Amino acid sequence: MGKKILIVDDAAFMRMMIKNGLTQNGFTDIFEAGDGQQALDMYQAERPDLVFMDITMPNVDGIQALKNIKAFDPAAKVVMCSAMGQEAMVVEAIESGALDFIVKPFKIDRVLQTVSKVLG
Amino acid sequence: MSINRNENSKLDFLLEIGNIGSGNALTSLAEFIDRRVDMKAPRLEFVDFNELFGSVGGVENVVSGFLINVHGDVNGIMLFLLQNELASEVCDILLGSKLIDLNALDELHVSLFKEIANIMAGSYISALAEMTGLKITTSVPDLAIDMAGAILSVPLIHFENVFGQILLIQNSFSVDLKEYNSSIFFFLEDESIAKLMKQFGIE
Ligand SMILES: [Mg+2]
Numbered sequence: 001m002g003k004k005i006l007i008v009d010d011a012a013f014m015r016m017m018i019k020n021g022l023t024q025n026g027f028t029d030i031f032e033a034g035d036g037q038q039a040l041d042m043y044q045a046e047r048p049d050l051v052f053m054d055i056t057m058p059n060v061d062g063i064q065a066l067k068n069i070k071a072f073d074p075a076a077k078v079v080m081c082s083a084m085g086q087e088a089m090v091v092e093a094i095e096s097g098a099l100d101f102i103v104k105p106f107k108i109d110r111v112l113q114t115v116s117k118v119l120g
Numbered sequence: 121m122s123i124n125r126n127e128n129s130k131l132d133f134l135l136e137i138g139n140i141g142s143g144n145a146l147t148s149l150a151e152f153i154d155r156r157v158d159m160k161a162p163r164l165e166f167v168d169f170n171e172l173f174g175s176v177g178g179v180e181n182v183v184s185g186f187l188i189n190v191h192g193d194v195n196g197i198m199l200f201l202l203q204n205e206l207a208s209e210v211c212d213i214l215l216g217s218k219l220i221d222l223n224a225l226d227e228l229h230v231s232l233f234k235e236i237a238n239i240m241a242g243s244y245i246s247a248l249a250e251m252t253g254l255k256i257t258t259s260v261p262d263l264a265i266d267m268a269g270a271i272l273s274v275p276l277i278h279f280e281n282v283f284g285q286i287l288l289i290q291n292s293f294s295v296d297l298k299e300y301n302s303s304i305f306f307f308l309e310d311e312s313i314a315k316l317m318k319q320f321g322i323e
Pocket of ligand 1: 009010011054055056057238
């Protein structure tokens with residue numbers, strides 16, 4: 001494996017849930033960020049292969065963080081995970097370069113499917 | 121309060137939004153905790169500021185309150201009141217330990233509580249956005265654990281002059297046969313209500 005994954009969510013519980021699912025499936029290089037600013041800093045430092053990005057976060061929200069990361073690295077692979085699953089939000093995320101959009105609440109299998117689809 | 125025809129269709133409209141929104145919010149809660157959640161028909165009514173405290177039974181009950189700002193094409197505030205017993209049950213289901221002391225919450229518990237509110241409010245607001253084609257977002261929830269009366273006084277102080285009517289949605293539901301109640305106070309600006317109604321073709 002050896003792929004780096006960055007989990008961005010202001011809720012420690014959600015980060016833990018996704019992280020547990022990933023580690024149980026053999027991923028060991030997992031990084032976490034609690035808001036959109038930390039996400040960009042962490043992305044620049046670690047250059048992860050995949051980012052899971054929450055939208056509703058303090059300071060810099062996930063849509064802005066997505067745009068910032070894509071501006072820094074147009075090849076960045078970012079998947080949104082949000083309870084704001086309305087169509088307008090999904091469209092904005094995809095237009096801003098997100099690969100996929102997972103609506104909360106989700107089963108961890110949905111995250112794992114996305115990981116194998118994106119990282120193949 | 122005298123209600124003309126126009127007012128009546130406004131009330132019907134907002135009640136319908138409350139109905140669909142609560143259905144979605146509770147479905148999301150069920151998926152989040154992976155348990156069967158059975159709900160009764162929600163009770164919906166309009167209250168004004170001086171009726172706020174009387175509208176929830178037991179203002180002295182200590183509850184978990186979440187304040188969420190709603191913005192975008194629609195502006196307002198949602199205030200969720202959840203019974204602490206429900207919060208404790210959710211901790212048991214998802215973290216494997218019941219909550220003993222609500223004054224000693226660690227980061228994990230706080231984030232779990234907030235995420236419940238985030239997911240419920242998110243699905244509620246998404247239902248509203250999908251129905252109207254508007255773009256509406258929510259803020260990160262603010263959590264307060266206090267007497268219901270104390271939590272209600274926060275929007276009371278700040279928004280008395282901004283919001284005339286408040287939609288109160290009370291849900292009764294059961295998780296694994298245990299009964300719970302939750303209240304949602306939805307403060308919407310008049311301009312936003314008009315915008316929502318226009319999207320539905322009601323003027
Ligand atoms: Mg969040």
